[in-house]
Amino acid sequence: MKTEFKFSNLLGTVYGRGNLVFTPDGNSLLSPVGNRVSVFNLTKNTSYTLPFAHRRNITFLDLTPDGNLLLTVDEDGRAILSIFPRRLAIYHFSFKSAVTSLSFSPDGHYFVVGLGRKIQAWRTPSTPGGNADGDLEFAxxxxxxxxxxxxxxxxxxxxxxxxxxxLSASKDLTARIWSLDPEEGFEPTVLAGHRQQVRNVWFSADQESIYTISEDGALFRWEYTSGQGDDEDSVNPGDERWRIVQREYFMQNAKLRCACYHPSTNLLTVSFDSGLFSLYEIPSFSNIHSLSMASSPISAAAVNQTGEWLAFGSSKTGQLLVWEHASESNILKQSSHLDAMTTLTYSPDSTRIITGADDGLIKIWDVSSGFHIATFTEHTSAVTASAYSKRGNILLTSSLDGSVRAWDMLRYRNFRTFTAPQRLSFSCLAIDPSAEVVCAASHDSFDIHLWSVQTGALLDQLSGHEGPISTLAFTPDGRYLVSGSWDHTIRVWSVFDRSQTSESMTLMSDLLCIAIRPDSAQLAASTLDGSVTFWNLNTSIQESGVDGRRDVSGGRTLTSRRTAASTPGTKAFNSITYSADGSCLLAAGRSKYICLYSVSTLTLIKKFTISINLSLDGTQEFLNSAAIMSNGLPRDMLDTEGEASDLEDRIDRSLPGVKRGRDATARTLRPEVRVTDVEFAPTGRSFCAASTEGLLIYSLDDVGADDFDPFDLDIDVTPQNIRAILAQAEPEYLKALVMSFRLNDKTLLRQSYESVPFETVPLLVRELPRVYLGRLLMLVAQQMEGSPHLEFALRWLGEILSIHGRYIKEKHGDFATELRAVLRGVDGIGRTLRSLSERNGFEIEYLCHEPIGKDDNSMVLFGGGSQQKSTKITNGGNDGEGEEDWIGLD
Structure with a gap:
């Protein structure tokens, strides 16, 4: 089994804190999620996470106007400069103090940052093809x-x-005008007059006016005019300076949190801590829209370059919204769990992940797009366990509200609810492979309850354990039910036999979780002492064991008096799972590490560090003694943000010692890094971990951007030579394609691919060297996802499989990534054609019901019943652009 798993994507969390940024084309939105950046493509409905990560949570980010460079800054003022199209971090820099604002200039040559009370202007680093001086590349x-x-x-x-x-806006109730370079006759100007801190300040499109907006909802418009005698802002009549010419007030019983302004359309969007956002046209100050995103405060607002889409983020609820004000519709609406995730499970086809959390919500996430597609809210308390049926589309979940619910994953509804005779808080469940029997157990009772999925009737209660039951699992062949308890025993139940006998296996410590190998021959059990033992299910004899205390322990909390190596709470695995082939075991617990073991050799193959975010508790191995104050508490536990001055924002209403069910955004709580659940995908190509930062997906497939990875180059392989070959009277398509593969440039690859005539595809595929076969498969798969030439791509794919299919089958392990990409492309084409045919069918049906003889200057429908006419139908397509399809009517 391959073990080169790499971080692929971050799901489960869509927004953390900081500002939102649209790409220059307006099609994508950049959202800071903890110490990472997620990118949401709003036209293709996909998302991905940039591979680099900060050491603390990101507070500010901005893109250059050309969309090439991305600058992200964390809480400590450390910045990462990256090439955004390549998803590649190229430089790390520290501003020495916390950054309070950031903005690139419209020409992209400079950017300014706010560092407390001072402002610094920096030159933008040059990039290949940029206009800056070459020496900037070295500094x-x-x-x-x-x-x-x-x-x-x-x-x-x-x-x-x-x-x-x-312009700069400050908490000192003023705004100021600055010049980038010294200007003759210009002096920095102070704009004073607000009674509370100034939140935002902008120039108008013609630069004749300045708009300032303060926290109390006051909007001032400034113009450079001469004073009049009766002007209250005039000091010396006749003196020209910036003066207030208009005052407007929003009259809201809430504080203004953020605002964004679009100069070309004169549209101002303001957001308040009540969750209300309003759209105004200025300078007339006419209200266009007023809507509520949620009851929680809106933390960030942004507008795209055309002014059509507005983006809002709420850090308290983890919600992200993109709204189109022209159509008054949501382009994107995603939300995170309100509390820590407790369980996850894959669908049998590995395309979806179902998560449950302490907030009682169940969310379904699409792995390919990264979006959540449905949310179940029927549970009234924390969700503790979930299981997907191997046959059929049935999801089972258990909750502390005393119910086990069955969900129809085709219609997204709750079709069955199972309860016990007495009220119990269920902590674990299992479903047999045939999806006929579901069982659940509770910490309050030592019995196992069995129900029929079809009728919902309680079939039996299995007794035998002498302590709370912590885990349940059916063997994959459906013969046995395995239960683990805190009474140091594992019981194997023959629930489908008449006798319903059970066999007990004794352990040395409390049982936390179990995992059964896919061939139903071996059982792995994790106990509180940090060991993992392997048992033979046929003989009930312990075969081997692994001591994982040193492997899983790591990370010291701020309040811990012990070192990371001696902290007892982090020395056990709370979740273990077998790989699809049963050769490896994945284990995780209350630490920042995920361990991958080899079952045959009992060795640690690899350790995955889920987070390096110092904003979380437990990511450091050693604490800095210089940060300990005289009272013995760490300096990081001080509340240094003075903005939370309201009493209701600072009161901690949680019970002492409570770790779950609290507001994770409360200032008195620093979230602790941990992994609550981990599971391998049924395909074995990836695994997912439910952690403090969200759903972390690690995959074997190449999920990076179009990396520039040239190979086998010589002096003649240049973009100019490739274009010259394609421009010849008789182009050498194979030579140009092979040279493009060697250079591995996205633009050249697509140009060479689309230049090949349709009828020469079979000959080119037959003559292509096999060393480029994998790259050709990946190229065709990428073109199927992003190109409108669907038939052309299918022709390429058909020829590749017919000519090289036998070789690909023999070496299928080497082409696993490419074949999965091809499968996604074919599925995408199928969905596109199905939606197009359905839409055209509805339009044809509508046209057939039009009155005969209606003159629409286009055609006569079924005039005599024997003519065949053509109708020109315009449809929107998947990318939002109009496309014309000609459909013949008989």
């Missing part, structure tokens, strides 16, 4: 100028359209 960050004058923290920075001036 990516060069300080241009530093500005000072504010008396409190700078909260917002924005540029003028010509990139000569920029």
């Amino acid at each position: 990516p960050f060069i300080l241009h100028r530093e500005y000072g004058g504010h008396f409190d923290e700078v909260r917002h920075l924005s540029w003028s359209g010509d990139s000569r001036f920029f």
Whole structure:
């Protein structure tokens, strides 16, 4: 089994804190999720997470106007500069202090950052093909100028359209005008008049006006005019300076949290801590829309370049919303779990992941797109376990509300609810492979309850354990039910026999979880002492064991008086699972490590570190003694953010010692890194872990961007030579394609691929060297997902499989990634054709019901019943652009 699993995607969390940024084309949205950045493609309905990670939570990010460079800054002021199209981090830099604002200039040559009360302007690093000087490549960050004058923290920075001036808004109740370079006759100007801190400040499109907005909901418009005698803002009549010419107030009983302004359309969007957001047209100050996103405060707002889409994020609920104000519809609406995830399970085809959490919600996540597609809210308490039937589309979940629910995954509804004769809080469940019997157990009772899935009737109660039951599992062949308890025993039940006998296996400590090998011959059990033991299910004899205390332990909490190596709470595996072939065992617990063991050799193959985020508790092996205060508490536990001055935001209403069910965003709680559940995909190509930061997916497939990975190059393999070959009177398509594979550039590959005539595809595929076969499969798969030439791609695929199919079958292990990408592409084409045919069918049916003789200057429908006419139908397509399809009517 291959073990080169790499981080693939982050699901389960869509927004953490910080600002939101649209790409220049407006099709994608960048959202900070903890110490990572997730990118949501709003036209293709897909998402991915950038592979690099910060050491703390990201607070600010911004893109250059050309969308090439991405700058992200964390809580400590450490920045990562990355090439956004390549998803590649190229430079790390520290601003020495916390960054309070960030903005790139419209021309992309400079960016300004707010560092407390001062502002710094930096030159943007040059990139290949950029306009900056070449020497910038050797010093990516060069300080241009530093500005000072504010008396409190700078909260917002924005540029003028010509990139000569920029504005700053501060908590000292003022805004200021600055020039990037010294200008003749210009002096920095102070805009004072607000009674609370200024949240945002912008230039108008013509740069003749400035808009400032404060936390109390006051909007001021400033213009450079001469003072009049009766103007209350005038000091010296006739003196030209920036003056307030208009005052407007939003009149909301809530504080203004954030705002965004689109200069070309003069549309202003304001958001309040009540969850309300409003859209205004200025300077007329006419209200266009007022809607509520949620009852929680809106933390961030952004507008795309055309001004059509508005993005909102709420850090308290983890919700992300993209709204189109013209059609008054949601383009994107995603939300995270409100509390820690407790369980996860894969669907049998590995395309979906179902998660349950302490908030009582059950969410279904699509692995390929990264979006959640459905949410079940019927449970009224924490969800403790979930199981997917191997045959059929049935999901079973158990909860502390005393119910086990069965869900129809085709219609997304709860069709059966199972309860015990007395009220119990179920902590684990299992379903047999035939999906006929479901069983569940509780910490409150030592019995196992069995129900019929079809009738919902309670079939039996199995007694025998002398302590709370912690885990249940059916063997994959359906013969036995295995239960583990805190009474140091494992029992194997023959529930389908007449005698219903059970066999007991004794352990040395409390049992936490069990896993059964796919061939039903071996059982793995994890106990509280940190050991994993392997048992033969046929003979009930222990075969071997692994001591995993040292492997799983890691990370010291801030309040711990012991080192990470001696902390007892992190020395056990709370979740274990077998790989699809049964050769490896994956184990995780209350630490930052996930361990992969070989079952045959009992060795640790690999350790995965799920997070390096220092904003979480338990990610450091050693604590800095210099950060310990005189009272013995770490300095990181101090509340240094003065904005949470309201009493209701600072009260901790949780019970002492409670770790679950609390508000994870409360300032008195620092989330602790842990893995609550881990599971291999049925295909064996990936595994997923439910952690503090979300759903972490690790995969064997190549999930990176279009990396520039050239190979077998020589001096003649250049983009100019490839284009010259394609421009010849008789192009050498095979030579151009092979040279493009060697250079491995996305643009050249697509150009060479689309230049091949339709009738020469079989000959080219036959003459292609086999060393490029995998790359050709991946190229065709990528074109099927993003190109409109569906028949052309299918022709390529058909020829590849007919000519090289026997070789691919022999070497299928080497082409696993490419074949999975091809399968996704074929499924995408099938969905596209199905939706197109359904839409055309509805339009044809509509046209057939039109009155005969209606003159629409297009055609006569079924005039005599013998003519065949053509109707031109316009449809939207998947990408939102209009496409025309000609469909013949008999």
